[in-house]
Amino acid sequence: MFQRSRHYVPPVWPPEDGRQQMMMHVDIEVPDLTTAVADAESLGARLADTQYQDDVRVMLDPAGHPFCLYRETPNP
Template sequence: MSTVVLDARDAHELAGFYRRLLGYEIRSEEPDWVLIGSPSGAEGVSLAFETERAYVPPVWPTRAPGDQQMMLHLDIEVDDLEGETARAVSEGARLADYQPQDDVRVLLDPSGHSFCLWTPAAP
């Protein structure tokens, strides 16, 4: 797999958020499409963002029939869970109301997609 694509009301805004969060670089951009990836020479899955004017943010966790269902979420491993959570929030994410685990933080990006910051469990 090379790329994960996320829809958004504004592809450029969401790409900017993940570019800052992950330290990624812009690989390609068009008026309604942006592709970002890890810095040159580094491995990793690229992210692409497509403007969808009728985009409806998912609800997490789903609470009622008919809620816009989450289709996927991104897991991002970090060394400092609290520090990286604070940094993600400062970049425009918001902490989800429901937090299911102590070693994971569920956040919502500026378009409402959920993503998780996590640390490996201590041995």
């Protein structure tokens, strides 16, 4: 069951001491990173200001929860 909290504080990315931490972590494998980022943005997500890897994009959902989109690795 999901419910709203009127005292909700969005997590921060990257994590900072004393600030709300993420509550869970979701990684989504995608065939094309650029298209997946555009699709996520069209649904209300935004690209996080801090990115650490070329083949992963940290996104923030409309409530501020981070999730990662990462490029599929080709089969050998």
